[in-house]
Amino acid sequence: xxxxxxxxxxxxxxxxxxxxxxxxxxxxxxxxxxxxxxxxxxxxxxxxxxxxxxxxxxxxxxxxxxxxxxxxxxxxxxxxxxxxxxxxxxxxxxxxxxxxxxxxxxxxxxxxxxxxxxxxxxxxxxxxxxxxxxxxxxxxxxxxxxxxxxxxxxxxxxxxxxxxxxxxxxxxxxxxxxxxxxxxxxxxxxxxxxxxxxxxxxxxxxxxxxxxxxxxxxxxxxxxxxxxxxxxxxxxxxxxxxxxxxxxxxxxxxxxxxxxxxxxxxxxxxxxxxxxxxxxxxxxxxxxxxxxxxxxxxxxxxxxxxxxxxxxxxxxxxxxxxxxxxxxxxxxxxxxxxxxxxxxxxxxxxxxxxxxxxxxxxxxxxxxxxxxxxxxxxxxxxxxxxxxxxxxxxxxxxxxxxxxxxxxxxxxxxxxxxxxxxxxxxxxxxxxxxxxxxxxxxxxxxxxxxxxxxxxxxxxxxxxxxxxxxxxxxxxxxxxxxxxxxxxxxxxxxxxxxxxxxxxxxxxxxxxxxxxxxxxxxxxxxxxxxxxxxxxxxxxxxxxxxxxxxxxxxxxxxxxxxxxxxxxxxxxxxxxxxxxxxxxxxxxxxxxxxxxxxxxxxxxxxxxxxxxxxxxxxxxxxxxxxxxxxxxxxxxx
Numbered sequence: 001x002x003x004x005x006x007x008x009x010x011x012x013x014x015x016x017x018x019x020x021x022x023x024x025x026x027x028x029x030x031x032x033x034x035x036x037x038x039x040x041x042x043x044x045x046x047x048x049x050x051x052x053x054x055x056x057x058x059x060x061x062x063x064x065x066x067x068x069x070x071x072x073x074x075x076x077x078x079x080x081x082x083x084x085x086x087x088x089x090x091x092x093x094x095x096x097x098x099x100x101x102x103x104x105x106x107x108x109x110x111x112x113x114x115x116x117x118x119x120x121x122x123x124x125x126x127x128x129x130x131x132x133x134x135x136x137x138x139x140x141x142x143x144x145x146x147x148x149x150x151x152x153x154x155x156x157x158x159x160x161x162x163x164x165x166x167x168x169x170x171x172x173x174x175x176x177x178x179x180x181x182x183x184x185x186x187x188x189x190x191x192x193x194x195x196x197x198x199x200x201x202x203x204x205x206x207x208x209x210x211x212x213x214x215x216x217x218x219x220x221x222x223x224x225x226x227x228x229x230x231x232x233x234x235x236x237x238x239x240x241x242x243x244x245x246x247x248x249x250x251x252x253x254x255x256x257x258x259x260x261x262x263x264x265x266x267x268x269x270x271x272x273x274x275x276x277x278x279x280x281x282x283x284x285x286x287x288x289x290x291x292x293x294x295x296x297x298x299x300x301x302x303x304x305x306x307x308x309x310x311x312x313x314x315x316x317x318x319x320x321x322x323x324x325x326x327x328x329x330x331x332x333x334x335x336x337x338x339x340x341x342x343x344x345x346x347x348x349x350x351x352x353x354x355x356x357x358x359x360x361x362x363x364x365x366x367x368x369x370x371x372x373x374x375x376x377x378x379x380x381x382x383x384x385x386x387x388x389x390x391x392x393x394x395x396x397x398x399x400x401x402x403x404x405x406x407x408x409x410x411x412x413x414x415x416x417x418x419x420x421x422x423x424x425x426x427x428x429x430x431x432x433x434x435x436x437x438x439x440x441x442x443x444x445x446x447x448x449x450x451x452x453x454x455x456x457x458x459x460x461x462x463x464x465x466x467x468x469x470x471x472x473x474x475x476x477x478x479x480x481x482x483x484x485x486x487x488x489x490x491x492x493x494x495x496x497x498x499x500x501x502x503x504x505x506x507x508x509x510x511x512x513x514x515x516x517x518x519x520x521x522x523x524x525x526x527x528x529x530x531x532x533x534x535x536x537x538x539x540x541x542x543x544x545x546x547x548x549x550x551x552x553x554x555x556x557x558x559x560x561x562x563x564x565x566x567x568x569x570x571x572x573x574x575x576x577x578x579x580x581x582x583x584x585x586x587x588x589x590x591x592x593x594x595x596x597x598x599x600x601x602x603x604x605x606x607x608x609x610x611x612x613x614x615x616x617x618x619x620x621x622x623x624x625x626x627x628x629x630x631x632x633x634x635x636x637x
Contacts, residue, residue: 022046022071022089025149027418031095031156033133033187035419036080042088043072043417045148055087056096072417080184097133099185100178101420102527103449104171105201105412106427108194108323109463112512114167116325120514124172129159132175134167137191137415141200141406144217146413156187168192170426170463173520178527189420191411197430198441199404201412206448210441213404220403238385243345245280245381250310250343256282259377265301265355268378276351278381281344283372291365292337300326300344300372301359302510304352310343311335323512330363342372349384356509408448416452422459422531423449424523428483429465429511435482442490446497459530460497461523462487464630466506466513471617475575475583480614481631488630492543498526501541501628508615522627538562541627547608547634554608554634556595562623565590573619575609578602581637583609595621607635 024044034040042054046065054061054073061073082097104110118124138151157163159172171188178186193200199213207213248254259282262271268279300309304322308315312335317328346353355361363370425445431438442462450458464487465480484503491499500522507513525539542558542565549555554576558565567590576586576599586599586608597608611619611631621629 022050022052022091024088024091024093025414025417026152026154027135027137027150027189027415028086028093029154029156030093031097031133031158032093032135033097033099033101033156033185034078035101035187035421036098036184037077038419039077040075040419041072041417042075042086043070044088045069046071053087053089057084082185097131097185097187099131099187100182100531101187101189101418102171102174102178103420103423104168104174104188104190104192104426105423106192106425106463107196107430108192109429109466109512109516110168110170110190110192110424110426111194112169112516113165114169114172115165116512117169117514117516121517124164125161127159127161127164127172129176129179132159132179132186132188133157134159134171134175134188134190136166136168137189137411139193140410141193142410143220143403143406144409146203146409148414150191150411150414169514169516170424170520170523173517174424174524174527177520177524181524181528182532189415189418191407191415192426193407193411195430196407196427197404197434198427198438198445199402200407201427202404202441202445203408203413203448203452204403204405206444206451207404209444210404210437213402215403217403238387240385241382243278243381245278245345245379249280249282249379249381250308250313250315250345252312252341254282254341254343256377256379259379261375262378264373264376265357265359265361267304267352267354267356269351269354271354273378273380274351275380275383276349276353276386277383278345278347279353279378280381281346281376281378283342283374283376284339285342285363285370285372287335287337287340287370288368289337290367291335291363293333293335294365295332296330296335296363296365298326298328298330298342298363298372299360300328300355301361302326302356303344303346304354304356305348305350306346308345310345312340313343323510325359335363335365345381358509412449413452420453420455420458422461422527424461424463426463428487432465432479432483435479435486438483438486439489439493442487443494446490446494457496459527460494461500461526461530462491462497463500463519463523464488464502466502466519467504467615467617468506468508468511469614470508471615472613475585475609476613478612478614481612481616481633484631485633488543488632496530498523498530498539499630500526501630503611503616503619503631504628506615508617525627538623538625538627542621542623542629544610544630544632544634549605552598552600552603552605554597554605556597556608556634558593558595558629560623561593562625562627564624565593565595566622566624567620568622569620571595571621573611573613573616575612576602576605577607577609577635578604579606581607581635583607590621607633607637609633609635 065071086093138153175186361372505515528534529539540560571588574588575583577583
């Protein structure tokens, strides 16, 4: 009985002790960077009435939790430096730096991991900068309400050669350049999620003018219940055939003599194969004696959509969706001198599957490389069987109303007490279908974030969408161009914003271009002007101002010309139209600080467009400082 009472007492004491313990937000942790030269907030939770003491740099700050168990203290502005120790009661946060903190947000190009860039920028492998730090907020969406804390699991990493592999790419190059310029510790707070639209990052309060994204929760719940009840009216996917190649077609010596052939790289629909489902590709290749039994790497560019890859029957790697590069290790002992076999199983539901063009396809050893482009054999393992259309309720169905703010609630609202220098926004790919309201939504997001951070002039740096998809031979309409136009409109109409123009550093065949270093440099130019008050720096390329018609010529005037307008060779990607609104390529030349645009077939021109395309390949109007002119149009058609 005595032992039982002792255990009970200890349990009660442990519960009381744990309930009284102070809890900090997940972001306040070892190796963090705090914003210099501004009042700092340290906050958290504990029992009601709990006394909390925060200690930093020999000073202490006392508070008591409120009736909800919340507490916060304000620390006076601090100069840059460190490392320091921050204490909150018995909690010790070590290796704290004070410098500049930048919030990076958006979608997948903001989230691109630095590990994808190691081949292009091998210096990352020997990075050794402990004065710059990176914190990636774990991904979460929550549409119901704003959360108090971000998800657990985030860690502050420095940029030494081991930790840097946990960084995102744009953040790394921006932090490196900022530290090299000012010698001040740099913290990157990265709150981004691939595939997200802008409405997910704006509060419900600031989405009021966009009612399509503020559907009441009760209405959403009701509509979901109706959808659930009507699920029986939805055509169900019929049973799918089993992949005939499983366990057989990956084997090294499998007889594929009756398989058809296809040139690789390329999409199979362009090679005459109209199939959605699983397609297997096989190829034999010769291995020199120098690679016999040795470790090697295989690079398979990009594949649409998922792949599973085998060398001599041994599984070497898989990726589940189309965007990441395929780079797999071939273990020692797999390759042998002479004939070897590669088998790749591709699963695609769009009918557009295959190996993306203009990418690298090779096996790389220490002393030799093996080219994998050319003829491959292929066979269909399983074809997707789609349900037959049923008509009725499934035809022209009204889209389900939605609700924004999910990522704001879970990944922005909980960190607004964490002081920052400014924000870097890299997003837009997911909104190319709603370009008409994007400028207003970007305005709403900037207004929102400046309000909650209590920074009316928060520097806000916008990355314009890069070039993407195949360039077209004739002028055409482009949602990507319209999105870039919306980004330019926001940047030129909202104070203390800057735009980094990037349509020369993208990749036509990759929505995630790897050259984040040049992007970061252009973003940093905007930061130098807005956040670091280098007012004389040229941070923007030419921006269209106005046009004047003179006979068969249109004369264009620009702002942000820097030291003057230039181009590398003949100006390209200018188009001109008459009253019929049909654009044709134009001749353009720089005269002083203006551009004169003509086409002899258009006697009475009325409009000009520049770099108006998904991929404005070759567009080359710049200022002498080397910064590209933003795409524009003089019409509103």
